[in-house]
Amino acid sequence: MALTRMRALGHLVVVMAMLVITACQAGPGATGDTGAATDGGGGSTGGGAVAEVARDRTLIITPWSDRTGPLTNPENWNIYQSGNQNQRQVGSKTIYEALFYTNLNTGELIPWQAESYEYNEDFTDITVKLRQGVEWADGEPFGCNDVKYTLEMLRDNAPELNYSFIYAEWLQDVECVDDLTAIIHLTKPGPRWFLSNLALGHENHQVMLPAHIWEGQDPKEFANYDLASGAPIGTGAYKLVSSSAQQMVFDRRDDWWGAKVGFEDLPAPERIIMIPVGGDESMAQLLIANDVDSGHPLLPGSFTATTGRNDKIRSWNREGPIWGAPDGCGYNLVFNNAKEPWSNRDVRLAINYAIDRAELSTLGYENANYPIVLPFSAYMSGRWMTPEIQAIVDKYDRNKTDPALVDEHMTAAGYAKDDAGLWAKDGETLKVPLRTPQWLAPLAPVMAAQLSRAGFDAIEMLEPEGSSAWTDDIALGNFDTMFLVHCGSITEPFETLKDLHSKYGPPIGEKCPSIIACTRYSNEEYDALIDEMEAMPGSLDNARYVELTNQAVDIYLNDMPELMLLEELHVVVFNETYWTNWPGDEDPYAAPYPPWEAWNVIVHTIQPAQ
Template identity: 35%
Template sequence: MKKISLLLAVAMVWMALASACTPVTPGASSSQAASGAASDIPTVAREKTLIFENIEGRVSEPGNQNPYSNSQYLDWGLWQANQESLFYYNYETKEIMPWQASGYSYNEDFTELTINLRDGVKWQDGEAFTADDVIFTINMLKENPELRYSSDMNEWVASVEKVDDLTVKFVLTGPKPSFLNDYFVNEVWDTVPIAPEHIWSQVEDVVNFKNYDLEKGLPMGTGPYKLVRSTETEQVYDRCETWWGAEIGFEDMPEPERCIWVTCTSEEVRAAKMVNNELDSSWTMSVSTFETAKAKNPNIFAWTDELPYGYLDACPSSIAFNNAKAPFDDPEIKWAIAYAVNQQEVVDIAAEGGSEVALTMYPTYQSLKEWLDSNQDLLDKYNVATYDLDKVNEIMTGKGYTKDSEGFWTDPQGNRLNINLIYRSGESLNVKEAPIIEQQLRAAGFYATSQALESAVFYTKTYTGDFDMCFGGALGSVSDPYATMDFFHSKYYKPIGETSDARFYRWVNKDFDAYVDIMAATAPDDPKFQEAARGALELWLEGLPCLPLMQQMFIVPFNSTYWTNWPTSENNYTSPTSWWYNCNLLIHNVHAAAA
């Protein structure tokens, strides 16, 4: 049956590619070809335009460019082209790369961090990037709890002090060896961006500030690209005439004259656009879709040339429980749901076998795999990948549930246990996983439904606790287990109805918190850290605030028709995740194919 389904899926992709691809003259130099719009912005030739897919899909608030707003993830251009990070991290090479900064140092007990800023960094209006900008940003975040990163800065920063124009000292509230990596190194996905003081200090309401006025140069970054158009389906950034990095000889000016992030409506549409050379980099594809597209256009390739083609993402696919909502606040109910989910079947169908079951929320990068291997006895004791319907029946009947006439679990009062699983419509893997899990839960007696939502709606629901279960990860650890554990600390707990951030699990376990607090204050190579990490892992597995599903092997296709030197496993100068802050490095490294 699975083979038939797979063949049908491949056939549908072929038909989509055949019908959606209309000829475009290579190198066409019209604004229509380059930007998908008419004449209100200058024409840029296609061969000078770098086009990415916006993985979020339709942008519901294209006029909100506030990087500190909890309602926006600005991974559709602002992070990658306009803003820059103090440091970047390559977890292929384990290298911390200074960018806006030139270096850093901790004191002996990790209670103070000094960051040295790079001389010559400028904002796009020519103003110098200095310690005053850093200090202003941190204090602004501390003073406005509604802003993203505010709770973190209040928790860890006692004060931030100016040593001189290019030197900033953070005095921390306690030892925090990972402070730099957690907030200023773009270690995973995002980073704390620095705001231009000379602009933001004039804003009366920074929480509701849109940071969007193209005539005034907003949004203002230190990056080499300025925003020139923002719509629900397209974000266009044009290269600045000058950029500080080229002026001081730090880096060459990037080659693309224009960078565009466009919306695609489905995996078939993105594949068709890749085949037709209308995209240079897309969101993920399944194995069969990728192979079909590559057969149509040999310039399409991915991280590896052979199966599974993909790049191991830092965030395993998982289902988050609303741990503040009954009955998902009951570990036994969550384990019953876990026993009802056949993770291997999800891998076989949704990922077409191109991945592996995940037993925790950690990617199996080498250092993390070594730690997980050292705790294999716990993973065996609490095996989240155990599929056992007898266990489901045992737990549910033991909790007083019975099945109604349609075979669904009802509580002693006769109320069905309804489960609605929500997910982002732009997440290709979740789109495939959701119906599988829905049917598995139904087969186990849970009345389950699944619902695709646009990103803005999804984030509003998860952050306010308006959900039962959702697809959601913990983008934290890439080298040691602390950052991911911290995602589940109860300090981030918000009552249902109050807005949280990406740490929306609402799980409370004070013993777990105590272990995580030890990890936060201790270097990873300290035996006390390892002991606390093991203790936290066992409590996490017992309480199961989140159900791991599979490691995510993202097939991120690139197209070499117009641009070359994309990151691959053989050329791993950065990860292929074009929706992260590190895409800045990718843009700086691609070269025009015509050259």
């Protein structure tokens, strides 16, 4: 696999590499010299020239693996507008900061815009103490009014805006005791609510907006983009100076509040540039040429081939075959439980027993990850795989390939093999369309072959590069089966088990509120367990919570509304040619994933190689 990918490098991505190199030399990017001024490279620059910055003082990144092709929304920085991923891909590293981050490797809370938070006794009020001296990029002080505006704005604009469904369900209001003290009043007990949404440093891209700019705007339409006036304005250490589909350029603000008040030194990169990437092969070529420092992960074979041509490239672990850190997620096969035949438990179980998870890892990922059957990430599974849960896992024994059980469950579902050896019912062959986003491409051919051996008419449906149509389709229920990831169980089981609650499964044609919760599974007994768990802290010391967890896991493994496949352990990449002090197994100061909020901590920690 590695040789095939490397042969492709010279043919498939040379154009992409040349475009990037040209952009960095001719646009407002990084060069070998300093001091020269250039134009905006095709993007708006607010009317002024953008000075060049030396390559060894410039951090160059790409979007994450689920966003290939030209950069999207270069002139729309409304980070809460549906479909806008600017915060996830680059805003979190540059413009917008969080109240808190968490080092998910250790559980350490990292206060940033805020200093502390505290719940009341019944977990309905959260008192947040904000840090004194935090300023927006235009010099205005950051305070409680910004918190109040942002959270209540999201509450009042559900479900149209990103994350707004959370605030419509949970937020009563925000009370400003003074400029630096906010009390968040919840509609019901939420012992994990604040951490999950406003302090985790994971895929919780819920940051505060400057009320003095956003008030009076329509938050569903406001583009928040005017470089001449400084927009987008955040509290982060960087400002956007040029933006196009080819590159986004951010320059360090030497008046950043953190340096002024002695909170943190200025980050070392003087400039951050985000450039597009075409996928695994093009990322490998960019790394080999030292034209990028981090971003899109590599497949294991591409990684080992790339390090053979550039020994400055590393991942989280220095040795394989498992190179990556836990991602808080697992690869899964999502069934549309609101649609026949996927609503039939026997069909789901038959497909489960047709697949070989170990082979998926070996052939798809060269053993760089490992099989799982529960949506528990490696961050918490070591603590929560209790003897009781292990006994439930053993009882159902879902992680096995068993042709006899395939036959048993397909027969129970009313199917029989036709003359071609394929499962059929009422004269119609059962087709299993394996819809696959590009970044999950290694899964499709391996599983398709496994299903075919078991008599299923499996169809590989790889999404076109750069396509995001699958995101709308899974949200609306316009799919049969799809490879995706199930994320969330960072500290406790509830964080992913809740995603199977029927409240997240609207009728087909209506959007589910969270893309990782679109199975449209419905089970009243399961819902009742989740409802009770929601109101209590998730702790192994809480006997009732543990009991509810065990019951929910039992229903989950009995029904298999989704198939968890493999632990998601991406080969994250760091280039040490120009930058050092990257996080790794030997220094796990932050989780390494670029689309997570806490990557801002990495920006503030890396140092020039020389």
